[in-house]
Each structure stands twice: as structure tokens, then as C-alpha cells.
Amino acid sequence: MCTTGELEHDGNIMGDTRISIRHVSSEEQPREWTSVLNLAKAHRGTLGFLTDSAFMDRIRRGTLIVAEDDGVLVGYCLYDVPRRGYIKLVHVCVATRGSGIGKLLIDAAIEAHPEATAVVAYCRRDYGLDRFWSSVGLSPRGERPGRALNGSVLTQWWMQLGDLDLLEDAALGAGRPLVAYDTNIVTDLFGSPDLFRPEREASLGLLADWFQVEVTPVLSPQVDVELDRIDGELERTRQRQAIAHITRLRSQRHQGSDVLPELLRNIDATVLDADPSLREDFRHIADALTADVAYFVTNDTRLLHHGPAALPTGSTLEILRPHEVVRALDQRLEQPVFQSRLIEAVDLRWTAASSSSESELVDAFISHAHAERGKDLTRAIRAAISQNPRGTRVLTGPKNELWALLAEHRDADALRVPIIRVARGAASNTVALQLARHTRHIARQNNLGEVMIDDSNVTVMMRHALLADGFRDEDGFRASLINRTMTHQQFMHEHPDLPVHHTGHLRDLERRFWPLTLIHTNAPTYVIPIQPRFMYPLFGAPRETLVELDRPRALGLSREHVYYSGSGKALPPRGARIIWYATADQTEQVRAVVAYSRSLGCERTRPRDAYRANRQIGVLGRDHVLSAADKSGQVTVVRFEDTEVLATPVGGHDLQDLFAKHDVKQPIQSFRRVPSAVFDDLIVRERRNST
Known part of the structure; x- marks a missing residue:
């Protein structure tokens, strides 16, 4: 039923004491009843049609409000109160434009139902009464077809009431x-x-x-x-x-x-x-x-x-x-964006926290946002060093500047982290994101199934980094590790209570339970060729890391990266698997699959625009970006994350057999979409060789 009313102006609420607002009861005299009907008929052009019996129904329910000026009817309001707890305005009608009486009528309905959670009204768009509804606090939230034969449209006007939901x-x-x-x-x-x-x-x-x-x-x-x-x-x-x-x-x-x-x-x-x-x-x-x-x-x-x-x-x-x-x-927020260039351009190393003075550590890592006292952080650092001297470490730069503070120790099947802090600076958010994943690496290396952050003064930046890495905020941040490869069906069978509400949850699951790898997901899969000279900086690791995996960088592989190519076909969409195939160039010949990642999406654009938009993420220089453009002057920007380097590159006959099994023709000279089973077999082989 359409609701309407006369136009009113902001703040023009009538203060005349002769105006009385009251609910009409079924015992009222017929004179009031007749006056309401007459006023409705006088304004029927902007009122939804109601039968006389509909008016009587509201009187019996006690949901007819009238406004009277010295005993003369000057407005009325009909409303319903459905079981869902909101007030549904059916008619709001006043005799005089701009009098403020319409607001008084609506306020009376609200006051009569303090338990109501909202007020709703439906009004035809062509009535042009939006200023009235907005002046009394309602706003449009949607629309639906009306009943009129001329194709009228009803706007839903809404106002929330009560406490915050x-x-x-x-x-x-x-x-x-x-x-x-x-x-x-x-x-x-x-x-x-x-x-x-x-x-x-x-x-x-x-x-x-x-x-x-x-x-x-x-x-x-x-x-x-x-x-x-x-x-x-x-x-x-x-x-x-x-x-x-x-x-x-x-x-x-x-x-x-x-x-x-x-x-x-x-x-x-x-x-x-x-x-x-x-x-x-x-x-x-x-x-x-x-x-x-x-x-x-x-x-x-x-x-x-x-x-x-x-x-x-x-x-x-x-x-x-x-x-x-x-x-x-x-x-x-001191530039809270992931900037791989900031941490890959310097040589970061872990050193014992005991090698730094307590005052240095407190000055660098105290949480001002939590009003943390210096003596409390000092006690925590002393306790961590005393109980786990090797597990209490500071991340330092080439000039011994302090980047991060981490204290961790093993407790049964969990890695406990009593202190996790990042120093303030341009790279703080980047280091926080890397540090969140680093704790998982430690747990993985020690065959632990959970990381538990016990630091009660985690900064807002560190908190966001932990949430971005899949940690759960449950009385402290927690992350479960599943160091297995399994099918998606098998995973859901083993975790029946895990809420999964959309089909694009592959990334969420693998990040939440890293290093879990799901196979048989039918996720789009692409092979991207890459020259060896770009492979090492792109994966955020020095050359020896891809050969000698027992020498990882201080924070492991970068969380997010960008690659540029002239290929304009078979672009991996967001969420797709990327298999990195290292080719050959003047530096060396690899010709093997060396790593895999997850796509964050691709775009085609001009090289200068691509470099300018992604230079804080990528480590490749402007000259490479410019040289990667195709004949049309466009370059493909590939954003990707969560790169995993294979323990043993897959090349030679093994790679030929893998590609032949799935009818992937060689050579691979540009982006190529391949069956998802190629990734599945690659991961199964990798896990089998690493155990």
C-alpha cells in the first residue's frame, strides 16, 4: 500500500499548543471517523487507495493517529505493526503544507511502540514527496512495481530505530x-x-x-x-x-x-x-x-x-x-601498503634480542596505541629472553637498524608467540605482512599444527596483517596449519563445520590453513614462461635460495609481486593458479617449472602507467617494463601472491612426460592455459619428493 503525505520543510515543526496528537479508539464518535474519511478523499490524488473497512480495521487495532487544531482535524496517520517489529506507515496525510504535523504524527507512532526496530513506508515516485520523507528522517532503500495500470513504481523509505544492530x-x-x-x-x-x-x-x-x-x-x-x-x-x-x-x-x-x-x-x-x-x-x-x-x-x-x-x-x-x-x-599510517621493493632492496637478518639494549627495544617497539608502559614491555622482553633466548630475535637491517621483534617458543603442538612487533616506518606494514607468514614458516619447519599469538598489545597494523594472512581473532590471534595436499572434497569432508559460502573460497581456505594445498578444484591454471634473469628477483629470493632451500631469506618469499609481459593472450584471472616455467637466456638455461603462485588478476595497459601504478610492489625496473611491451605498445601486468618454490625444479623428461600426459604442446613461449590436472600432478609429485 502506497504511503504519502504533504510536503514539509526542515525544522518547521509546529509549536502551537492547540495541536493535539492522539490515537483514535473504536469508541470514538462517528464525527471523527467522518472527518478522517473526508480528509483522505480531499487528498486522494497522493494517497494509496484504501477501503472504508481498512480504516475501520486500523481503528480497531489502535493504529490510527489524528492531529487536531482546537478540535478541528488537521491530519491523520494510519500504520501497521507487522510481526517483524517495524512500523509500516500506510497513510500520512495533513491538511496544510509545511505545518510540521506529519512529523508529529510519525513521532507519535514511534513513541507508542518503543520496541519497534524501524519505520518503513512505500510511496509512488511520481508523487514527488521525497523531501517530506527525508525531512522526517526516512531514506529510500529500494523500489518495486506498484499496482497502478500505468506502470507506477513504489519507493521504499526506511528509518532504523532503537539500538545499533x-x-x-x-x-x-x-x-x-x-x-x-x-x-x-x-x-x-x-x-x-x-x-x-x-x-x-x-x-x-x-x-x-x-x-x-x-x-x-x-x-x-x-x-x-x-x-x-x-x-x-x-x-x-x-x-x-x-x-x-x-x-x-x-x-x-x-x-x-x-x-x-x-x-x-x-x-x-x-x-x-x-x-x-x-x-x-x-x-x-x-x-x-x-x-x-x-x-x-x-x-x-x-x-x-x-x-x-x-x-x-x-x-x-x-x-x-x-x-x-x-x-x-x-x-x-606511515604508508600501509605492501611494498616488496622496500624489504628486498636491503639485507635483513635475524639477530639475538639480547644483542640489543632494552632501551633500544622499548623505544622501537612499544605500543603507544595501547598506552603500553615501558616497564611492562621490558619485563616481557626479559621473560622471553630468559625462557627462550634463541627464539627471541630482532630483525635488523644492514646498518643494524631495528625492523621487527619476535619472541616464540614451542608449546606441545603449537607455536606460542608472546611478542610480535614491527618498528614504525615506511616499510612497517610490509614487514608486518611478511612477519605474519614467517610465524607460520617456523611452525611448519617444526611440524606444529597451530600458531598462537599471545601478545596482548598487538598494534592495529599488525592486527590487520594477521587477519590478512588468515589468522582468526579468537581471544588472541590463532592460525591452524594443514601441511598436506588434499582434494577439495576431502577437505570439506574432514571439516564439515567450516562455513563456506561462496565458490571463490579457494584462496581463503589455502591462506587460512597454509601450507594447505587443494587439488582437484578445477581452478583455472596457466603456465607463464619467465627468463632466469627475472626469476630470482621476481620471487623475492636471492639466486641461491632457488637452489639451496636450506638458506631462506629472513622473511621468506614475498607475499605479493607483479610481473610484466608482452603476451596478450590467455591472461590468468584473479584466483587462477600460475605455474612458473623458467626458460633460458644469456645468463643460464633452466627449462624447468620452478614455482607456483596464485593470480591476483591481469590488466593490459601502457608500460609507463603500469610501472607507475605498481612500482612499490614490483622489483623489476622501468627499463624491463618498457621493453616488455608488445607491438601495439601495451604491456600485460600480472599481479600474484603466495608464491611457493618447488624443492626440486621439474624439467627434462619429467616435464615432457607431465605435459604429454595432459596434451600440453611444447615449446611454451607465451602465456598458456593448461588443464588444472597439470597443477594437481605437479603438487602431488612435489609433496611425494619432499617427504
Whole structure:
């Protein structure tokens, strides 16, 4: 049933004491009943059709509210309370436009049902009443076909009530800065590629993985209101669905909040008169202020100019363009992106923690975010050195600078880690990601089935690194190791209680239970040829590591890398297996499969753009990227992760037999998709030879 009402204006709530709001009971006189019907008929052009009996039903249920001015009916509200606990508005009708009575009626319905979790209304789009609904705190969340023969569309208007639900509480209480997007940013990020958006490239930086894990994106309900005004149904639906997962702030307008009026009072009246749309723009700011948002991101030049001046004294909200908020977070988090170049350009080595002074260790690794006391960290370091001197180590650089602190020891079938810290600096996030995987390497080498992080002062950066590596946050971070190769079916049979909710979970499972390797998954599999001179730096290990595996680098192979090629065919999609086939060049001849990885996706672009976008991840120089371009001037960028080097390269007759078994023709001169069984046989052979 369509709901409607007369247009009202922000903050214009009638204060006349003659107005009375009350629920109508079935004992009321017929005069009130007749007045309600007459008012409904007078506004039937913007009210959903209801029979007289439907009105009577609401009276019997006690869900008809009337507004009277000195005994004269000036408005009414019909509503239902379904079992699901929300208030469904059926009719909201007032006699006088802009009186504020509609809000009073809705507030009365809310006050009568304090247990209600939300208010919902359905209104025809062509009624043009969006300003009314938004003024009382509702926002559009979807639409559906109406009953009218002319093809009407009903918009669903929604307002959350009560305490935060579990999803809201988890998002808003996660401790990360709240970043609110303006509607123009939403359209930049999620609008159709066909839309011309001059600032889109800058806005897309907000979708970077490192940025997303460090903030909590949120939206004011005003975004939903403004997206609802998009004329094209396909584009409207596209953007609405794209932001369905983003947490909405609670609008305070239905509670009579004075934040918005205060903001508007701080703006020169001539500015508001010259640009009335600024009043609506400041609804975003009002909701952001109420929710303690850290950054409001917009490309609206007017709002960027007038917004900061309107903020109340003492406000910490910053109104910035996308590149400015990215830069602010980047500086705040000291460049929290994976940059393999930073750690592969230096010679990192583990040294005994006892070789460094306690004051050096405390200064480098104390957790200020947890208000950790220096004497507490000193005690922890002393205890770790005393109990496990060989397992308490410092990662140092060529000039003995401190990079990381790790204390670990064996406890039954688990590796216990009482201290895991990363020094502050440009490479801190990169080292944290490597360090999380390093603890698993230690457990694997010692045939342990679990890693247990007991450090109660793990920094936010280290926490994110552990979660990214598949650790579970269960009263301390935990990671289970499955040092086996098994079929996906066998794995699910042995772990029936593990929640698996989508088909692309191969990466999640292998990362969560590393070094688990799943076979018979039918995952897309590709062979990529690589010259030996690029093989060693690309895999993040010195030349001898691929030959003498008993001499690993301090942090093992890099988590993520990028490779450039002129091949434009058979590009491995995200999640595909990559088998690395080392060829021959002027440095040496290998002609063997030496490693495998997991694809993070490929793209074709110009070499200079490719190098500029990926130079912090890759270790290959600009000259290689430029020389890798094909005749059309394009280069293929291959992003990949979790590389595993084979204990024994597979070449010669063994490789010929493997390829012949699966009808893979040689030579391999460019990217080649092969049956997934090639990977399966390769892994089975590798595990058999390593045991």
C-alpha cells in the first residue's frame, strides 16, 4: 500500500499548543471517523487507495493517529505493526503544507511502540514527496512495481530505530576512522563507466585495499535520497545495489536535532539564497558530525569552500577531496601498503634480542596505541629472553637498524608467540605482512599444527596483517596449519563445520590453513614462461635460495609481486593458479617449472602507467617494463601472491612426460592455459619428493 503525505520543510515543526496528537479508539464518535474519511478523499490524488473497512480495521487495532487544531482535524496517520517489529506507515496525510504535523504524527507512532526496530513506508515516485520523507528522517532503500495500470513504481523509505544492530555495532565500533562519502563520490566509485566523471580517477583511490582495511566507509541517509533522484532506473538500481553493503549513519532529524540548523546559521544567508541546494548538502555534514565521522569526502567545490567554516568550534571533522583523505590516511599510517621493493632492496637478518639494549627495544617497539608502559614491555622482553633466548630475535637491517621483534617458543603442538612487533616506518606494514607468514614458516619447519599469538598489545597494523594472512581473532590471534595436499572434497569432508559460502573460497581456505594445498578444484591454471634473469628477483629470493632451500631469506618469499609481459593472450584471472616455467637466456638455461603462485588478476595497459601504478610492489625496473611491451605498445601486468618454490625444479623428461600426459604442446613461449590436472600432478609429485 502506497504511503504519502504533504510536503514539509526542515525544522518547521509546529509549536502551537492547540495541536493535539492522539490515537483514535473504536469508541470514538462517528464525527471523527467522518472527518478522517473526508480528509483522505480531499487528498486522494497522493494517497494509496484504501477501503472504508481498512480504516475501520486500523481503528480497531489502535493504529490510527489524528492531529487536531482546537478540535478541528488537521491530519491523520494510519500504520501497521507487522510481526517483524517495524512500523509500516500506510497513510500520512495533513491538511496544510509545511505545518510540521506529519512529523508529529510519525513521532507519535514511534513513541507508542518503543520496541519497534524501524519505520518503513512505500510511496509512488511520481508523487514527488521525497523531501517530506527525508525531512522526517526516512531514506529510500529500494523500489518495486506498484499496482497502478500505468506502470507506477513504489519507493521504499526506511528509518532504523532503537539500538545499533550487530552489523552497525561491528562497523561503527571497530575503532577505525569513519569516512563518509558524498553522493558525487558514490557515483564516481560505483556509477556506470559510460558516465562522464572528471574526478573519477582520483576517487577510485578510495577503493585501494590498504585504504579499505584501515577505515570504515559510511554514508549519510541523504546519499540514498539523492541517488533516488536519478531518472534512469538501471543506473539508479546499479548504484543503489553497489552501496548496499556500506553502513548507514543514523539520521537524527526525526529527533529534532539542532545540528543542521546550527550549521546553516553559520553560513551567510546570501550564500544559501544564491544556492539553495547547499541546505541539502549540509544534511550529509550534520549526520557525519552526529556520528563522530573523521573525514567527509567530496568533490563538491561549494561544500569544500563553505563546509569547514560552518563546522562548530572544536569539531574534528575534516572535509576533504579523495586524494587529500588518502594522503591524510597514508601519512597517519606511515604508508600501509605492501611494498616488496622496500624489504628486498636491503639485507635483513635475524639477530639475538639480547644483542640489543632494552632501551633500544622499548623505544622501537612499544605500543603507544595501547598506552603500553615501558616497564611492562621490558619485563616481557626479559621473560622471553630468559625462557627462550634463541627464539627471541630482532630483525635488523644492514646498518643494524631495528625492523621487527619476535619472541616464540614451542608449546606441545603449537607455536606460542608472546611478542610480535614491527618498528614504525615506511616499510612497517610490509614487514608486518611478511612477519605474519614467517610465524607460520617456523611452525611448519617444526611440524606444529597451530600458531598462537599471545601478545596482548598487538598494534592495529599488525592486527590487520594477521587477519590478512588468515589468522582468526579468537581471544588472541590463532592460525591452524594443514601441511598436506588434499582434494577439495576431502577437505570439506574432514571439516564439515567450516562455513563456506561462496565458490571463490579457494584462496581463503589455502591462506587460512597454509601450507594447505587443494587439488582437484578445477581452478583455472596457466603456465607463464619467465627468463632466469627475472626469476630470482621476481620471487623475492636471492639466486641461491632457488637452489639451496636450506638458506631462506629472513622473511621468506614475498607475499605479493607483479610481473610484466608482452603476451596478450590467455591472461590468468584473479584466483587462477600460475605455474612458473623458467626458460633460458644469456645468463643460464633452466627449462624447468620452478614455482607456483596464485593470480591476483591481469590488466593490459601502457608500460609507463603500469610501472607507475605498481612500482612499490614490483622489483623489476622501468627499463624491463618498457621493453616488455608488445607491438601495439601495451604491456600485460600480472599481479600474484603466495608464491611457493618447488624443492626440486621439474624439467627434462619429467616435464615432457607431465605435459604429454595432459596434451600440453611444447615449446611454451607465451602465456598458456593448461588443464588444472597439470597443477594437481605437479603438487602431488612435489609433496611425494619432499617427504
